[in-house]
Amino acid sequence: MTTSVSIDNVSKEFSGTTAVDSVSIEIGQGEFFTLLGSSGCGKTTLLRIIAGFLPQTRGDIRFGDKIINNVPAHQRNTGMVFQNYAIFPHLSVFENVAYGLKVRGRSRGDIDREVRQMLDLVRLGHLSHRLPRELSGGQQQRVVLARAMVIKPDVLLMDEPLSNLDTEMRLHLRSEIRALQQQFGVTTIYVTHDQEEALLISDRVAVMSTGKVVQLGPPREIYLQPSTLFVASFIGDNNLLPAMVEETRPDGSLLARLPGGQALIAHAVPGQKLSHGEACTVSLRPQDVDLKQGGPGGLEGVLEDIQFLGNTIKMYFSLGEGKPVVVTLPGRHDVTIPTVGSKCTLHPSAHAVTAFEGVVSQ
Numbered sequence: 001m002t003t004s005v006s007i008d009n010v011s012k013e014f015s016g017t018t019a020v021d022s023v024s025i026e027i028g029q030g031e032f033f034t035l036l037g038s039s040g041c042g043k044t045t046l047l048r049i050i051a052g053f054l055p056q057t058r059g060d061i062r063f064g065d066k067i068i069n070n071v072p073a074h075q076r077n078t079g080m081v082f083q084n085y086a087i088f089p090h091l092s093v094f095e096n097v098a099y100g101l102k103v104r105g106r107s108r109g110d111i112d113r114e115v116r117q118m119l120d121l122v123r124l125g126h127l128s129h130r131l132p133r134e135l136s137g138g139q140q141q142r143v144v145l146a147r148a149m150v151i152k153p154d155v156l157l158m159d160e161p162l163s164n165l166d167t168e169m170r171l172h173l174r175s176e177i178r179a180l181q182q183q184f185g186v187t188t189i190y191v192t193h194d195q196e197e198a199l200l201i202s203d204r205v206a207v208m209s210t211g212k213v214v215q216l217g218p219p220r221e222i223y224l225q226p227s228t229l230f231v232a233s234f235i236g237d238n239n240l241l242p243a244m245v246e247e248t249r250p251d252g253s254l255l256a257r258l259p260g261g262q263a264l265i266a267h268a269v270p271g272q273k274l275s276h277g278e279a280c281t282v283s284l285r286p287q288d289v290d291l292k293q294g295g296p297g298g299l300e301g302v303l304e305d306i307q308f309l310g311n312t313i314k315m316y317f318s319l320g321e322g323k324p325v326v327v328t329l330p331g332r333h334d335v336t337i338p339t340v341g342s343k344c345t346l347h348p349s350a351h352a353v354t355a356f357e358g359v360v361s362q
Contacts, residue, residue, distance in 0.1 A: 079148030
């Protein structure tokens with residue numbers, strides 16, 4: 001894979017506070033790469049360093065083989081899509097999209113042709129004469145996307161671009177963004193706090209916390225194989241149960257005893273050492289549990305509540321002590337739903353239960 005962007009041991013400090021802490025990432029040419037994390041984790045600060053809006057305290061940024069630490073933002077040939085649109089209110093849609101090409105000294109004919117092609121791609125060709133105030137939020141964001149893409153940037157940088165839109169518009173636009181990115185093959189670095197968004201559109205995801213990258217990998221790997229308790233709790237719905245290691249086994253599995261006395265087989269995270277008598281946290285995704293009315297094995301639970309969410313049915317089971325365990329089933333017509341108060345046996349799928357060092361708070 002030809003590297004398009006290299007982030008080499010980059011840190012950023014503000015008055016003694018570390019916002020980005022020794023981050024190293026290799027981003028491939030044409031890759032859709034997402035920085036994911038909650039507010040204050042350092043993801044936007046890192047994006048602004050890549051864009052050239054902020055200088056790093058330490059480390060290097062490379063585009064291809066060239067170190068660009070001292071290259072001004074306007075000379076890095078990046079396209080930027082901001083959360084707040086940053087559209088020129090006095091310019092038409094056409095003029096907004098054409099702005100970057102004019103600054104680059106392109107001919108009038110080239111500008112007219114390329115802007116119209118780009119507006120057609122983002123389905124705004126019929127609105128080219130309108131002013132921004134005459135557009136919806138989704139249309140304004142399409143203008144920003146077209147303006148960033150029309151200059152044919154080496155790298156496209158996107159900072160929470162959909163956070164100001166309603167849910168339906170976000171769903172439409174994120175699919176369009178991914179489709180356009182694949183069509184142009186432009187290396188894209190995308191910042192978001194939305195886990196679903198990151199999992200849907202990314203080739204790889206870097207989960208950030210307190211300025212560090214705590215896990216980096218493809219979306220499916222991040223979701224199914226979280227490497228830390230933080231990632232397990234941050235990405236998707238999860239049952240995180242305090243437990244005690246009662247037995248360790250040569251194959252890396254262990255017997256974890258829950259507060260109510262019941263036990264289940266779990267698998268330790270690679271690289272973490274759990275020993276007999278040690279407190280841990282057991283991770284179990286709600287969809288990785290099968291239900292049976294009685295029967296040997298599994299966890300005995302009493303159904304406390306049912307929430308019907310359309311395509312999903314969410315059920316809460318008490319195991320006798322501690323917080324309820326959530327189990328989800330698909331909302332199909334043929335799914336049998338137990339009644340509240342009934343006893344059921346919860347059977348976790350093989351290899352679906354993971355044990356982490358440390359104890360999650362109740």
